[in-house]
Amino acid sequence: MKVLLILNDPPYGTERSFNGLRLAKALSGKGAEVTVFLMADAVACAKSGQKVPQGYYNLELMSKSICRAGEVLLCGTCMDARGLTDAELVAGARRSTLDELAERTLAADRVLVF
Secondary structure (H helix, E strand, O other): EEEEEEEEOOOOOOOHHHHHHHHHHHHOOOOOEEEEEEHHHHHHEHHHHHHOOOOOHHHHHHHHHHHHHOOEHHHHHHHHHHOOHHHHHHOOOOEEOOHHHHHHHOOOOEEEOO
């Protein structure tokens, strides 16, 4: 089964992106083909070099984990608006486009939006 998760919220300050990434990880563990598309402030979830307080969740590490089992795509326009470059992304995540999101949406069996 192909599952597309679209995340919009920032990595910290709300738990929506955290929960979306948790679900993506759980789905890939159940054998689903998972793609996570980060838009708006969620593009910061895949920024490398995040430093969080000890004992706090780290969305950089979660994004890396999903990249090993699935795909993490980022809206290029949203990256540009926030000054995020390709070189700052976690290994395995990549810049994408709205056109690719449209293609992935049509190809997915399930689309979940956080």
